[in-house]
Amino acid sequence: MAKILYCGDCAIQTGFGRVAENVLKALATEHEVVALAVNYWGDPHDLPYRLYPAQNGGSDPFGTHRIKEVISQEKPDVVFVINDIWVANRLWEAAKPLKDELGFKWYVYFPVDSYGFFPEVFLPAQEWDGMGTYTKFGQEEVVKAGCDLPCDVIPHGIDPDNFFKLDKVESRSTFDLAPEDFIVFNGNRNQPRKRIDLTIKGFLKFAKDKPDAKLWLHMGRKDQGWDIVSLFRRVAKELDIDPKDRLVLTANEFDVTKCLPMKQLNVAYNCADVGVNTCLGEGWGLVNFEQAATGVAQIVPDHTSLKEIFSSIPRIPIESWEVDRNYGLDRGQPSPEGLASILDHYYNNREDLNKVADWCHNMTQNEVYSWDVIGKAFLQVINRTLAAPVKLPPKRKIKEA
Template sequence: MTKKNRKPTTKFSQPVLKNKIKVLAYCDSPTCATGFGTVSRNILLGLYSTGRYDIDVLGINYWGDPHNLPFRIWPTGINSERDPYGRKKVFKMIQQMDFDIIFFLQDTFILDFLPELQQSLVDRGKPFKSIVYYPVDGVPKEQWLHNVNACDFPVAYSEFGKAESMCVLPIMKEPLVVPHGANTKDFFVADKKDVMSFRSQYFGNQADKFIFTNLNRNQQRKDIPRTIAAFKEFKKQVPESLLYLHMAKQDQGWDLVNVCNAFELDITKDVIFPENFGPNQGYPRNIVNMIYNSSDCVISTTLGEGWGLCLHGDSSVMTVSGQKRIKNIVVGDNVVIAGDSFPVNGVESSNHTQEFKIKLYNNQELVGSGNHKVPTCDDVYKNLSEISTNDWLLVDKAVLKDDAGYTYDLKSFADTHDDNFVWNKMGFSPSVECSIRAIMEATKETKKIIETAIKNYDTNIESSSNRVNNVISYLESIWYKKTQSVKMNRYVEFDSDFARLLGYYVAEGSNESGNGIEFSFHTKETAYHEDVSTLIEKYFGVKTIIKIKDNRCAVRVRSSILAKFFGDLCGIGSHNKHIPLLCMQHRDKAKEFIKGAWRGDGHFGDVEFSYSTASIVLKEEMMWLLSGFNIFSKCNKNKVGNWAIYVNGKDYNLLAAVLDHTNSHDNYRERSYIKKHDNFFMVKVKSTSCEEINSTYYDISVDSKRHFVVNGIVVHNSWIEAMATKTPVIMPANTALVENITEDRGWLCKSGSDPSLFTVVPNDNEVIRPLVDVNDMVCQMLEVYNNPDEATRRAENAYNWIHAKMDWGSGVVPKWITVFDDAYNHLSDNSNNTVDEGVSGNKVIDSEAF
């Protein structure tokens, strides 16, 4: 896995400052090419370039792939709830992380945890400020706005979004407005000769016609049939015209071939589609730029836009049966969105006929189509089809921080608590002389009857139930003492020794069906089970039970509190174990965790260390954690199907130091396939392969559909790039489009201008959407066609506006720097009133899951 970036390129070089403002961002990962990912990448790189900000990212749609961005990125999608947004996971993670400003970029209805999170962060006592950047593409619901209003600084994409927010929730903090930017480096006015050549080649026999282009995804909210209907009417007056739909013929919206046939339009000369294109396979940016340049007018009949950016055909999607890439989605799959499931209505299969597999010398693999890109050692992205055994790929290393004091509060795991202790009202605990299970076996009664009897026995109340009274009689016959539930320490200090205990648990611990925890060792491993017993008593104030049978020594604590606590920290079941977050952040904790884990599931050889686990997540995290100590490891699956991690060569001595292992050696060969740098490993490609695949089922994933570099290929649904290429645009007069497509920069057609021009789209949160007036769209299309000089004038104005105000680097990013600087200034102004001395060094947290 990769959490630490490589050194930034010169484009984003920055001065070195000692005390930087710490930003934690929860958003689509800046490594992915979704619309949110594009926005986060531009904003965060802009902040980084100032030299004043240190940035961590909780990345949606990030799976630990190598990247060259100057941020630590933590994957959120790996979680037991199968939530692609990882909301429960990040709720806990955020409360344990150190930051001055927390930044959210997401839909309002996804951010349902913000009010509770904001209050939890306030309660923990460390000063911070929160910023949320959110889209509004229709009339929002009041609860959605309550979600974002919890933050200190709500920021809307547009004036439309601000106005709708204040209208629906008048008590809302007045949102700031910062628009998205244009990528003028990828989308620009191309040379006329190149445009004419491309147009002739791309559109073939149709190149001389007047070409309208719609670049959107074929989904219901984009309302593509209305575009087709308008074009049908326009074509009656201008026969030599063409509609180019840059989208999949069949996707989540309609079978557009059938729609065209219904309108009696020929898909070879009236309406055409891109070749070899689907929701799973888009076109490179340079080709899309030429499509914009080659079009006479870009149009849309969308029902609303929060802004309008890029969709990536290779984005990951969570289904009810697990994570899938879009290219693997089939009709009938149920996609999980915001906790609910929605059926997929349509898919266009890929036309790929080859699958490329890249294996590194540490046996990690990348699998994908030939046109997907990976970063190489010279910071150049290459297609998988171009990778050879002469290439070196970059694998980022972990960066471990100096330790800081943390304290766990166990109150949420117990029935009852006071200022110092936690305990449960009922159930077995270490001080009870006769367990409920033993009483159940003796009386042949249910647990519920036993617990009722114990309660009545304790309070001297006779029951109307003969079964309960019979159990009471049994309790009296054995002189059963009244329940004295064990009180264990409420606050547990998370130091390096506690991290070692967690290492033991990840390797040898079990949950005991929620009734307690157990550590299993060989009887010869006396030092280890004595260490566990000592640590349990030190941190929780309870004694362990030692059970020895044959060559197995079991260390047990019968406590449902600890079962829940350790399960929350480390996972339940061997296939679900993972490393607690704090053990992956701090050097001393990481060292002791590795030591405890290796004592359980590791092998200490004379020239090689190895570690075995059934959990793929634990395998990934352990390899990443080792990299934080500059240790390069290899992996493969062993004979019993578990993952095995190996450390040898020069790295043997490095791991021996971490494990406090006395053995070392200098009998090793230099490895020609690995080069170490400060921030990353360079690993040589061991092998490449290519094989024929079934185009309907195309798996580009590595390790359970998680590891793949998402880069390069995009599908656009944006008007702003058209403006950057001086192409005239016609857009609906709805949502945020109105304030951007003015009469001096393009054309607006009527939308929602009549009571009959509204609809509610299925699976769209019951938002009322405005429909485009087809007749007025036809009028605007004729205006563009009949007035080329005016079309050129407006396109020129739009182009100048884009470069003057909407360019990411010169126009939009400075606004974001101002927003963050202002937030930090507010933080500094209020810091004396919100935090007392020493709080930042010892945070009280409830639990974590990673």
């Protein structure tokens, strides 16, 4: 039995947190797990791991100021990071002075949610003992950045005990929603990359002559993104639509620390006629994937991982591209008119809507998305990393772009 120090979201129902919950459960069947836990503040928990709140004693929510302390105390055999590549790089810079002394391995599982990574982003990976991403698209982008290091591909999974079909009318009664309404659902976080403004614009263009159409925004009213209520009212006014009773919010006080319990989240997913995503890029699209498992049709942009996962259904065309000002990444903006067009088709052609819903459900039931299968894949990767010889200074190089 080895000791694994996990670095990432833990004991919280974020996307990273839900993935970690399943992955760590598998790793703990053979190894001891401790965690430098992001978005955890020290409250009592029922997880079978020791948790160190990542932000304690400093300003970095990811724990760069704590990782040396925790590594020195726990002396792990492997450090296992689930987070964005730039977060992993910062953690590595803080931790690597201890690597020669303590001899731990370092493995990073990271999302790729955009195009055009700078080659230097992967320079620190030359010193790691392994890395992996979620999709073939992600793996291809790593290669395009000039990185020839091995990169595993391990997908996210679905827990059929948490996300499954329920009766739509009964589900809606739980949230006081009318059975006859056409409900469009976006459950992504209200933050810049998710472009909730495009969902609002696309929905209202579609809903102008459809009084039974409602938009459910399952997210914080402001959080890191838009004032969604004020924006909804303004866009509705511009399109000469009465916004009254058109917008559904899960709760007035809603954020990553005040999410619905899993059982209620499944009920909320089941209320919708269609789930939408208008992001600029996605590493996996966990909300869409989970809601697809409940038999709800999904409409996603025609880019990044979503193009790969939702490969056989209509997707929102990309109307323009932008370069991210933080990391220089290319990101595609989905068309609000394109979203409105697909919504209009499904509204008027319920047979097509049902076919897409069935495809979405059946796709998520593939064995490759079973957490049991995925957990074994992670065990294999961590055990391989543990068994490998101590890594010598790298001979591979990042190719010049």
